[in-house]
Amino acid sequence: MPYAEFSDPQSLNLYSYVRNIPTTKVDTDGHCAGDGTNCKNVTVTGDPPEQKAPPTAITVTNPDKSVRTGTGPIARITYTVKVNGKGVDGVKITETNKDKLTINGKIVNQSEKIEGSGTTKDGGKFGDDVGLFRPSDGSAKGTAEGIKFWNSVKTEKVNEQTVTMTFPDGKTCTCTETRTITNVDSQGNQTGYTLKTTQPVVQDPTKKQP
Numbered sequence: 001m002p003y004a005e006f007s008d009p010q011s012l013n014l015y016s017y018v019r020n021i022p023t024t025k026v027d028t029d030g031h032c033a034g035d036g037t038n039c040k041n042v043t044v045t046g047d048p049p050e051q052k053a054p055p056t057a058i059t060v061t062n063p064d065k066s067v068r069t070g071t072g073p074i075a076r077i078t079y080t081v082k083v084n085g086k087g088v089d090g091v092k093i094t095e096t097n098k099d100k101l102t103i104n105g106k107i108v109n110q111s112e113k114i115e116g117s118g119t120t121k122d123g124g125k126f127g128d129d130v131g132l133f134r135p136s137d138g139s140a141k142g143t144a145e146g147i148k149f150w151n152s153v154k155t156e157k158v159n160e161q162t163v164t165m166t167f168p169d170g171k172t173c174t175c176t177e178t179r180t181i182t183n184v185d186s187q188g189n190q191t192g193y194t195l196k197t198t199q200p201v202v203q204d205p206t207k208k209q210p
Contacts, residue, residue: 036167036169036170036171037083037167037169037171037173038171039171039173039202039203039204040204041083041084042081042082042083042165042173042202043081043082043085043202044079044080044081044082044163044165044175044199044200044202045079045080045082045199045200046077046078046079046177046197046199046200047077047078047079047080048077049196049197049198049199050194050195050196050197051075051194051195052075052192052193052194052195053073053074053075053130053131053181053193053194053195054073054192054193055071055072055073055074055146055147055150055151055193056071056072056073056074056147057069057070057071057136057138057143057146058070058071058072058074058131058133059138060133068133068135069135069136069137069138069142070133070134070135070136070146071133071134071136071142071143071146071147071149071150072131072132072133072134072146072150073131073132073150073155073181073183073193073195074129074130074131074132075129075130075131075181075195076127076128076129076130077127077128077129077130077179077195077197078125078126078127079125079126079127079128079163079200080123080124080125081120081124081125081126081165082124083167086124087120087123087124087125088120088124088167088168089119089120089121089122089123089124090119090120090121090167090168091119091120091124091165091166091167091168092117092118092119092165092166093116093117093118093119093120093126093163093164093165094115094116094117094163094164094166095115095116095117095128095161095162095163095164096115096161096162097115097159097160097161097162098159098160098161099157099158099159099160100157100158101132101155101156101157102155102156102157103153103154103155104153104154104155105154116128128161130159130179130181130195130197131181131195132150132155132157132181134146134149134150150183150193151183154183154184154188154190155181155182155183155184155193156180156181156182156184157180157181157182158178158179158180159178159179159180159181160176160177160178161176161177161178161179162174162175162176163175163176163200164205172205172206173202173203173204173205174202174203174204174205175200175201175202175203176200176201176203177197177198177199177200177201178197178198179195179196179197179198180195180196180197181193181194181195181196182194
């Protein structure tokens with residue numbers, strides 16, 4: 001019985017479910033004796049870690065269902081949440097972001113706090129768009145002017161994101177990462193826009209971190 005704990009007789013019964021406490025415990029893969037998700041066994045990966053992010057027309061739907069149109073460099077990252085190497089669906093995702101935007105060497109303060117939410121599916125996956133937004137009227141002329149603006153300035157946005165994951169058994173873990181979208185290379189030369197992201201680091205928010 002590789003998943004049993006001999007100090008707990010309930011875990012020795014192969015016909016019981018989560019130590020006979022189904023009202024508060026969930027077994028997602030059929031191997032758990034009932035202690036629930038352990039953040040040490042959770043991994044989150046973002047793919048691709050680097051990609052091109054050319055300026056384009058953008059439509060944003062606000063939480064109140066209103067719509068904004070604009071332009072900006074943007075790219076999409078697909079994340080996969082796994083427990084013990086297996087993707088987990090039904091994980092509730094909430095995110096908070098802290099941005100630092102620099103245009104032509106000047107730091108631009110953003111007043112909007114960016115937050116999102118969702119649920120993993122298709123093998124533990126959820127997606128997130130990362131980019132920059134400049135309002136426009138949505139017309140072809142407005143889009144062309146917006147793209148011209150983004151291609152005329154040296155821009156860097158550093159986004160520090162924290163994702164809170166609430167698993168089906170109620171356990172909560174967090175992961176943090178840094179995403180950088182820029183059209184400036186390491187020598188300070190203007191290039192095409194790219195998005196680079198560090199791989200998320202998973203932590204248990206209930207435990208003190210070193």
